[in-house]
Amino acid sequence: MNLILQNIGRRFGSKWIVRHLDLEVGEGECLALLGPSGCGKSTTLRLIAGLDQPNEGSITIAGEDVTTVSPVDRRIGMVFQSYALFPHLTVFANLALGLQVRGIAASDRKRRVASVLALMQLEDLAERHPAELSGGQRQRVALARALLRDPLVYLLDEPMSNLDAQLREDLRPQLRHLILKGSQPVVYVTHDQHEAMAMAHRIAVMRDGKIEQIGTPQELYHNPSSLFVASFIGRPQINLLPAESGIIKAIRPEHLQLSSEGIPCRLVYKEWLGTSQLLILESNRGPLRMLCASEISIPETIKINWPPEKEHQFDASSGERY
Amino acid sequence: MMRQRKLWITVLLLWSLAPLLWQLYTSFCTHEALLQPLAEHNQRWTLDNYRQVLTANPPFWRYLLNSVIVGIGSTSLTLLIAIPAAYSLSKVSQNVARVAKFILLGAALFPYVLLFLALLELARSFNLGNNLLALSFPYAGLSMPLAVLLLLSAFRDLPSELEEAARLEGLDLWQRLRWVLIPLIGPATASTAILVFLFSWNEYPIALTWISRADLLTLPVAIARIAGSSVYSIPYGAYAAATVLGALPLLLLVLIFQRQIVSGLTQGAIKG
Amino acid sequence: MIQLLLIPAALLIALVFGLPLVRYSWLSFHADSVLTGLVAIPNHGANWLRLLHDQRFWQDTYQTARFATVSVSLELLLAIAIALLLDQRWRGRGVVRAISLLPWALPTTVMALGWRWIFNTPYGPIEQFAELIGLQPLNILSNPNITWLATVVGDVWKTTPFAALILLAGLQTIPNDLYEAFYLEGGHPRAALFQITLPLLQPYLLLSLLFRLAQAFGIFDLIQVMTGGGPAGSTESLALYAYLNAMRFLDFGYSATVMISGFLLLVLACLLVWLIFQQASHWREAIK
Incomplete structure (x- = not known):
């Protein structure tokens, strides 16, 4: 398939x-x-x-x-963004409607709906209306309907x-x-x-x-x-350096490193993210985002660098990889 | 502030109810009491007015029945035609729908009394005069613009994913309408139905010209006839009894269905 | 396929609204009356010439316009007040709303008859009251100068609830934040009515104005039952005149001419109102 x-x-x-x-x-x-x-x-x-x-x-x-x-x-087994459950029908009727119009006999219908209800752990909710379900339960009903389509x-x-x-x-x-x-x-x-x-x-x-x-x-x-x-x-979004001779260099924030030489930067502010911290830097190549371990303390001015193999290069006019 | 508001509410209620209450009062008064309301009377109150109206020929309830028949006929016919049309309009392209809405709005605003002559000619050429159910055709036609507009906005409000889900499940057009869409526009359908019913219950010029047989008159025409004739020997007591009897069914209708009426009228305004 | 579902509704609307207009336009260029044995004979615009010189037609046009202007203005003013009252929250609001809706729901002819009794001379309550405080009989329904005012009362009473409901719906679309922001800026509640409520209500005002104008212009039931057009034709409306031409004088050609002109006048009036609203919003823009 x-x-x-x-x-x-x-x-x-x-x-x-x-x-x-x-x-x-x-x-x-x-x-x-x-x-x-x-x-x-x-x-x-x-x-x-x-x-x-x-x-x-x-x-x-x-x-x-x-x-x-x-x-x-x-x-097609489809799950819609809104789940598209029929609000005037119970969970059971929602699932059975399609089988019914496709001409499946009532007893067979009941058996198939029951089995998918069991699979999705929805048995207790069979007689409820969609409005009485939580978001997660609605998603399960929508999924059950898709499964039933075989x-x-x-x-x-x-x-x-x-x-x-x-x-x-x-x-x-x-x-x-x-x-x-x-x-x-x-x-x-x-x-x-x-x-x-x-x-x-x-x-x-x-x-x-x-x-x-x-x-x-x-x-x-x-x-x-x-x-x-x-x-x-x-995320955070990749850094794009200003185009030089038609080429844009891009480096991910997590690949920037503190180093003794490189681009001098001033720290504008930082966001603490738990295991890491996001630094917003100002440099002569424009603003830069840098991700580093959260225990490192960052002075006001730093120098940054990156491993050359982590650098991406794109054609400035077409945007394609160089 | 509070006291001022109470005052205004009282004024509003008085303004709305006083003319009706006056009719009610009149309908229970004896002839003498009406002619000299301030004088002393041995007998001030009576049920004679009602007795007279109800035992006239044809009796008053006959007109109520006629109006109910016309109301049910035209409401059913309107819904039968308007629901598919509104559904169809909810599917056509934006531009077509905009033009259609403009036309419908224009027709809904039209003072329909101007149409009576041409409609009368139609009734004559198709031999539809003096036929209660035939009145359903002009009534359905006159209600159609508003009905389609109301139902159209209800269909528009339904998420399109619902119908798509039904299509994926294998429901054909008729099944989708029957099992999914029509049940979901139930409230709008109820509002539309009650507004159409009220319209056909109250309609006057067309009923006046289409119906001439006394036992087939609808309520508004019957009342107007009472006004223009001397069938009742005591004039205003019987008039008042007739208006009270004519108003009662509507009073109940409005109190029961006020939510649907309000939402019908206001939906039309907001979405229109 | 789905478009097929439109056909019955389209046909019915064309039959009920379209056909009459075509028919009247055609009839208005024909003599079709008892004199012609109710057969339509082309009369080369004679109906229209007659209309131009028909005193009664112009009198009725004036009376209809007067009735429509006065009663629609009063209705809208009252409707704004009622809508503002019903827009506030208080106990029993639903019941009061239902009761205030009653006049609109009752058949016009029923209450037209009621008004005839209320304005009756000398037994109606108004005359009784006038007598009580020592006034001369007012003869409301037999004095050509004031009878039309009685019809205005009847119309305002019946149709104000409708306009009020439309405006109430409009009021409920105005978000409360706007008022709160306005008050935070130091605005006075009364100023909010003119600065926020009425400007935002404008589309609803226009809608109910157009709707009511069209209905008032075609006023028929109320007049026919309440005054029959009298006294001395002082309350006769265009619609009633057209009706009389057709049903009493059996002159269908001329009746159609009257109706077509009534329709054209109404379209003109609606355009005028619409233009005024457009201008009003331009002016407001300019002031800002």
Whole structure:
């Protein structure tokens, strides 16, 4: 089972939302679509689901071209950002509705819903309405609905964005376990790079309707293919030095070091982050962010340097890796 | 501040209720008491006025029944047509929807009394006169702009993800409307229904021109006829009894459905 | 496919609103009355020529405009006051709101009849009261100079709740922070009414003004039942005149002409109001 997008394009009027998009997600792989809002990641997801039709290109699921197939026949298990639970129905009815309209007999329906309720530990909540559930419980119901579809592909649209930070961290391993148990490809849309790194095998960084770079989290971090990816991945944000002869140098804050020689800097202020501290420095090459261990005490003026192999170089005009 | 407010509330209540209470008072007065309210009378109070109105031919409850029939007919017809139309409008492009909303708003503002002549001609050519349920057609048409606007804003307020989730689950258009969308716009539907019902209950010029048979008159026309005729030998006591009887069902309706009425009227204003 | 669902509603609206306008425009260029045996015969604008010289039409136009202007102005002023009162929090507000809504919900003809009794001479309460304090009989419904004021009272009583509700909805969209910020800056509560409330209420004022203007311009039920257009035609409205032309004089061609002109006059009035509102907001901008 796999998912292939070939040369996908979608426009509204004359404006292309995504264009020339190629993507392949393998069996049991989780791919995160990561990017700022408006980059086309949600549109891509809706195109895969069949909720929207591409103007060009083709979509293949499990070896079958589904470009013109209706959403329901694509067998998509989708978790929406808002979870999209039907507010007027109980948890049980929410899960049974799809089975019912697809003509599954009542007894079979009941058995299948019961088993997925048990799997998701939702048995006690079966008769509740969505409004009576917590955020985490709603997410589980949404996931249960996706599981019940017996899908060929899982699509998750910002499934964590409605939860508070603590709950997100708690739920990540559970979610990962559930969706990666099967052999279905998973597409996970998020704007949160930590989440993308935690959940996905590979990340596709999107910008202006195109995939800027696709690779494992490590590849994106160590080997960003463009200035955009370098700035987008990694927090605190990477330092960009002013262009010299058409080349922009970029160094991550965690790779800057105190040294006896190097760029002289003045400490503007520092943020204590627990195990580390973030220093905001002023230098003749502009402001710099530096991350260092929190026990080091920093004088007013310092000199900094970095190992040459940690330095990234980008073409100043195209933004591409030099 | 507090005392001032209480004063204003009292004024508001008096202003709203005094004319109604005067009718109520009148309806229980004997003829003599009405003509000389300040003098002493052996008999001041009576139920004769009501007796007279209720035993006239046709009896007064007949008009109430007619109005209920027309109200239910036109409300059902309006909803039947307006819900699909509003759903459809919530799906078309922004520009089309904007033009449609403008037209609907214009039609909703239109003083419909000006339409009566052409509608009467229609009734004549299709032989719809003196038919209570046929009144549902003009009433549904006249209520349509407001109904579509109200329901459109309700459909717009539903998160689009809900319908998408239903599509992924395999619900077709009819099933989505039946199982997901219509239940979710229930409150707006209730508001729309009550407003349409009130409109058709109160409508006068079209009912006046479409219906001439005495036993088919709707309440507003029947009341107006009482005013223009001398069917009742004692004039105002019986008039008042008729207005009280005509007002009672609405009084109940407003008290029961005031939340829906208010939200219907105000939704239209805010979203429109 | 989904667009098909629009068709019944579109057809019905076209039939009920569109067709009459087309029909009236056509009829207004035809003689169609008892004299022609109720057959439409082209009369080359004779209806319009007659309209231009029809004293009664212009009299009714004036009376309708007078009625609409006075009663809509009063309604809006009262509605603002009622909306402000209902916007505050106090116990029993819901009940009072429901009661204040009653006049709007009752059939116009029912209360038109009621008003006829209240303004009755000599048995109505107003005349009784006048007599009690030693006044001459007012003859409210038989004095051509004041009867129209009685119809204004009836209309204001009935339609103010509607305008008040629209304005109340508008008031509830104004965030409380704005007032708090205004008071922190040292603003006086009374000044807030003119600095914050009314400017932010403007779209709702415009909406209820246009809506009420259109309805008042087409006033029919109230007049027909309460005064029948009298005394001496002093309360006759355009809609009533059109109705009489069609139903009493059986002159459909001329009735259509009256209705089309009424409609055009109303569009003109609405445009005027809209322009005034536009200008008003320009002026306010300029003052700032």
